[in-house]
Amino acid sequence: MKLKNNLHLLAQKDLEDKFLNRNLPLIRVGDTLKLGVSITEGNKERVQFTEGVVIAKKSSGLDATITLRRVMQGVGVERVYLINSPKLKSIEILRSSTVRRSKLYYLRLRFGKATRLQQRFD
Template structure:
């Protein structure tokens, strides 16, 4: 029974290794990222870029996700991106911020200047 379970896990991991991207930068909570995503409209494809602050991160091998928050016309918009998705073309870190929490959900209740994060001095 145990050998079958280990075999299934090894089989799944070996299949997933083919689809894991190698060129993803190390993204941390509080980083401002610019994500270029491939969007299909009918039979045409185009690249759409979106920029925002990473407020949450979920590390789970191929299912690694980040939650990005940005404000559009004074309305907060959050989107969850699957990092190893074939639709994501490029991820660029534009700014790093100093944070002391692993999830920045408190930014949902704030607006304006109070949503600013302290820049990280490298």
């Protein structure tokens, strides 16, 4: 039974390896990213850029996601992106910040100067 489960996991890992995005930068919580997402409108396809702070990372492998938060017109907007999605065309790290938490959900409650993160220089 155990051998059968191990073979199943190996086959699943081989299948996932085909779809992993290999040219990803090292993304950490607290980084400010600029993402280019492919959007189809009718029969035209274009890349829409969005910018925000990574407040959470979840999982690893093929189903890895990041939660990006930005403030638009005074309203906080959060969106979850699949890192290995073929619709994700580009990822650029604009700024890295020093954080002491793995999830920055406290940024939801604060606004103004309280949401500033200290920049990290590597």
